[in-house]
Amino acid sequence: MDPAAEERFLDQLLDDLENDKLVLPTLPEVALKVRDTLEDDNSSLMDVAKVITSDAALSARMIQVANSPLLRSSRTLDTVEAAVARMGSNMIRNLVTSMVMEQMFQATSDVTDKRLRKIWEHSTEVAAIAHALASQFSNLQPEQAMLGGLIHDIGALPILTRAEEHPDLLENEAALDRIINNVHTTIGAEILKKWCFPQELIAVAEEHEDLQRQSKNGPDYVDIVMVANLQSLIDTKHRHTEKDWSNIPAFKQLGLQPDINIVDIEEVSDSIDATRNILN
Secondary structure (H helix, E strand, O other), X not given: OOHHHHHHHHHHHHHXXXXXXXXXXXXXXXXXXXXXXXXXXXXXXXXXHXXXXXXXXXXXXXXXXXXXXXXXXXXXXXXXXXXXXXXXXXXXXXXXXXXXXXXXXXXXXXXXXXXXXXXXXXXXXXXXXXXXXXXXXXXXXHHHHHHHHHHOOOOHHHHHHHHOOOHHHHOOHHHHHHHHHHHHHHHHHHHHHHOOOOHHHHHHHHHOOOOOOOOOOOOOHHHHXXXXXXHHXXXXXXXXXXXOHHHOHHHHHXXXXXXXXXXXXXXXXXXXXXXXXXXX
C-alpha cells in the first residue's frame, strides 16, 4: 500500500468513526446480562449466579477464580453461587467482562487471526501485571486494573476488521502498525463509551500511550496500565523501549523506579502468574 492509499484508509476510518459508520465490537451477551442484573435493585447475587451458570465455561472459570490465590481463601468452593457470594458486585462485573473478552478476538483470515492472537496475548500480560501493580502499589481495585489491561488496545479490533477488506494493507505490516498506533486510542475510547464503561477505563484506552500524562490525584488506572504496558515491553524492540522511562510520571505516581523489572520481585511475580493462569 502506497503512502497516499494509507492516508486515504486512515481518513476514511476516522470519518466513519465520527459518523457512526465504523462497525465497533459488542460485548458478549452474558457480560451485558450480568451487568444489567447487578444494576437491577430487585435482583440479588443469586440472580447473578443464575446468569453466570447459563455459560458453562464462564461458570468453571469463576469457580477457578474464587479458589485461586487472588482471593486468598483457604476454603474450597465448588458452586457459582458460593463463588459470587465470596466476591463483591464490582469484582463480579469486572471478572465476568474479563473472562468473556477473548471471544471478541476472532478473525476471518489467517493474517488477522495472527494479529488478534498477538494483541490478546499482550493484553493478558498487561492485565496480569496491572492486577499485581494495583494490589501492591495502590489502593485501586485490582480487578478493575486487570480489565483496564485487557481493554487498553481494544481500538485495534475495528481497524483489523476493516483491513480485511484491503489485502494490500494486510500484507504491509509496517503500514498497518502505523495506522493502529495512530488511531487505536481514539477508537478504543469510542468503543468503551458505547459499552457504557466508567470514565476511568475509557481514559485507559484513550490515554495509555501518552507517556508524559500527569494524573492529578495520585495514581489512577491509566498510570497502572501505562506502567504495566511498559513493563511488558522489557527486552523487546518496541518503540517505547527507546525512550527515557525516568521521565515518565506514571512510575513516580506508583513509587516505582523505572529501571526495576517488577516481574523479578517474588511477591509481585506470584500475583502475575496467578492472574495470567486465570486469563489463559
